[in-house]
Amino acid sequence: MSVILVTGGTGLVGKAIQHVIETELEGSRFGKKPGETWVFASSKEGDLRDAEQARKLFEKYKPTHVIHLAALVGGLFANMKYKLTFYRDNTLINDNVLYTSHITGVKKLISCLSTCVYPDKVEYPLDETKIHLGLPHESNFGYAHAKRMVDVANHAYKDQFGSNFTSAIPTNIFGPHDNYDLESAHVIPALVHKCYLAKKNGTPFIIGGTGKPLRQFIYSRDLAKLFIWQLREYDDVEPLILSVGEDEEVSIKQVADAIVKALDFKGEYAFDPSRADGQFRKPASNKKLLSLIGDFEFTPFEQALDESVKWFLENYDAART
Numbered sequence: 001m002s003v004i005l006v007t008g009g010t011g012l013v014g015k016a017i018q019h020v021i022e023t024e025l026e027g028s029r030f031g032k033k034p035g036e037t038w039v040f041a042s043s044k045e046g047d048l049r050d051a052e053q054a055r056k057l058f059e060k061y062k063p064t065h066v067i068h069l070a071a072l073v074g075g076l077f078a079n080m081k082y083k084l085t086f087y088r089d090n091t092l093i094n095d096n097v098l099y100t101s102h103i104t105g106v107k108k109l110i111s112c113l114s115t116c117v118y119p120d121k122v123e124y125p126l127d128e129t130k131i132h133l134g135l136p137h138e139s140n141f142g143y144a145h146a147k148r149m150v151d152v153a154n155h156a157y158k159d160q161f162g163s164n165f166t167s168a169i170p171t172n173i174f175g176p177h178d179n180y181d182l183e184s185a186h187v188i189p190a191l192v193h194k195c196y197l198a199k200k201n202g203t204p205f206i207i208g209g210t211g212k213p214l215r216q217f218i219y220s221r222d223l224a225k226l227f228i229w230q231l232r233e234y235d236d237v238e239p240l241i242l243s244v245g246e247d248e249e250v251s252i253k254q255v256a257d258a259i260v261k262a263l264d265f266k267g268e269y270a271f272d273p274s275r276a277d278g279q280f281r282k283p284a285s286n287k288k289l290l291s292l293i294g295d296f297e298f299t300p301f302e303q304a305l306d307e308s309v310k311w312f313l314e315n316y317d318a319a320r321t
């Protein structure tokens with residue numbers, strides 16, 4: 001019997017893992033295995049910034065495995081505005097989840113980092129050996145440092161207790177059940193929501209920044225499959241980048257054009273260069289992942305965007321807007 005606890009199980013990534021576990025054939029490559037119980041916990045089940053609530057959550061479900069997604073998460077503008085909050089909340093959450101996993105004897109823990117934790121000035125492409133080789137981009141140094149310390153803690157737990165704790169480093173993620181709040185969202189959900197409102201109200205669609213920065217985007221439902229694979233197959237303490245290839249970089253302008261097309265927006269759209277561009281690029285290599293997983297089909301960006309926009313339009317009233 002295995003109990004897999006997904007902390008942050010009600011967010012963008014958690015909902016994607018739940019979708020894959022519930023739709024893939026039981027026993028298939030990415031399906032639930034016989035004898036597995038999957039638990040998708042929200043903050044209502046316990047505020048993981050609080051050690052006592054973390055302990056109670058683990059006591060309730062007695063997880064044998066943990067996929068740790070819970071975090072204070074936000075896009076560039078939120079990170080720029082609330083650096084201490086992103087640092088402290090995520091530091092508290094991460095310390096409580098790692099420590100509670102240790103004292104309750106969790107067999108395996110995968111924590112979620114992000115490619116934005118990487119040094120801003122480093123030789124590209126980013127790979128798993130470069131996380132600590134310099135300061136992260138100042139726009140999100142609070143969140144980035146909190147996430148980097150998970151890697152430090154994983155090594156310390158492994159060294160002192162032999163814990164099977166590791167981490168995943170996804171690139172920018174998008175998909176159904178995203179956070180579409182105009183101020184705290186990441187770029188794709190923010191622009192989907194903005195374009196939707198521009199179309200509905202007949203107003204201009206304004207994109208922050210110059211549109212020049214480059215990003216890699218992974219569809220949440222593809223990432224979900226990679227997490228399930230990592231849970232079953234990867235037992236190294238070193239982090240593993242979960243991303244599309246470094247040649248899949250797209251500019252923010254290309255993203256905006258794709259959103260205009262997906263929403264069939266006919267109005268005018270413009271850029272607001274008074275808003276920050278953030279990090280210019282953070283190209284991550286997925287070579288290590290592909291060398292381990294063998295074949296993996298990423299969903300084409302346009303198809304993933306269409307599915308995400310469709311979900312948004314069908315669930316607007318229930319979405320986090």
Ligand code: NAP
Nearest residue numbers: 008009010011012013042043047048069070071112114173
């Ligand atoms: P999300 O949609 O904002 O979901 C966050 C999840 O964490 C929700 O289930 C939320 O619960 C939970 N949570 C937040 N604060 C909590 C607390 N104090 N105690 C317990 N649970 C709490 O985030 P996401 O995009 O799915 O992110 C999942 C993971 O991926 C995070 O670790 C994030 O750092 C990482 N990541 C995200 C991106 C991206 O582009 N989205 C990129 C790289 C890495 P409620 O629903 O109750 O609020």
Ligand code: GFB
Nearest residue numbers: 075076079114116140186187190207208209213276277278
């Ligand atoms: O997804 P995003 O907010 O975060 O992307 P980062 C920011 C890029 O999109 C910048 C442009 O170049 C912005 O100028 N952009 C244009 C917008 N319009 C908008 C908009 O309305 N909202 C947003 N959010 N961006 C984040 C980190 O960096 O990467 C987080 O700050 C997290 O910690 C995330 O790790 C994955 O990719 O710049």
